[in-house]
Amino acid sequence: MQRILITGANGFVGQILCNLLQETGHHVIALVGAKFPLHPHADQSIPCDIRDADALENAVLQAAPTHVVHLAAVTHVPTSFKDPFQTWQTNVIGSVNLLQALRNKAPEAFVLFVSSSEVYGDTFKQGIALDENSPCRPLNPYAASKLAAEAAFNEYFRQGQPGVIVRPFNHIGAQQSPDFVTASFARQIALIESGQQPPVLKVGNLVAERDFLDVQDVCRAYVSLLKLADHPENYPRCLNICSGEPRKIRTMLDTLLSLSSQQIEIVEDSERMRPSDIPSAFGDNSAIRQVSGWKPETDLRKTLATLLDYWRAQVKITQ
Known part of the structure; x- marks a missing residue:
């Protein structure tokens, strides 16, 4: 049984992922906002704002995770235009706070960072399925902040933190905000x-x-990729999650x-x-199929x- 910390656990994807991980027998620790002190599908809930570095380090110490899925973010593109400061503060500084907390309190924890297909931006105008080596040319503050957070994760990976970046494409399902x-x-x-x-x-x-996906399929992809922690030398650092x-x-x-x-x-x-x-x-999912066998179902x-x-x-x- 793994101890899996989920940031953004009360979000659309977080609730489904916590439930799926619990059903598969893992100990789930939900990092939640102050308004949501308990999570219905977690073994443990820790209130914390990822923008608060000290509180986040204490939360990581308390959680003692073996694995982390970093979902917490401002994800709505129009909101990122209206409030770019909150977007950058949450998506970039919040990510750096998490990475530093892991370095200090859980350096062996495998971290899965949920970025976004939005980072490809203008490159989509080529009209072809993009793979992970395609140039990233963001077209909005949300995408730019995700790409900046990717850079932070890659630097900590270079210094020894185990983990992987995923770029999910449009995922949909019950409980998603009508903003989408x-x-x-x-x-x-x-x-x-x-x-x-x-x-x-x-x-x-x-x-x-x-490139639309069912959110359950996306969460299955996350669960399958957490198993990469058992193969530290044999996986790419960035993977699309898409239907193609x-x-x-x-x-x-x-x-x-x-x-x-x-x-x-x-x-x-x-x-x-x-x-x-x-x-x-739309994207090319060849890499994740090869690494984990995952495909949308x-x-x-x-x-x-x-x-x-x-x-x-x-x-x-x-x-």
């Missing part, structure tokens, strides 16, 4: 079905293509609409358009059905 595209669609459909919103669904760019298949956002919306009996009008909303949006973004229609049912339940609660 498919959750926004599902929530609006649920509101329309319940009569709480007129039958008009506001959308951004539907022509763009993205671009899907139009319009296709995702059409699938959700097909799961509803409502007649819904689609209206483009200029406020939902990203200033740096790119036509197509969940049919996205099932994912979208689960997502819509989740928002139907949420809307019913608030009626």
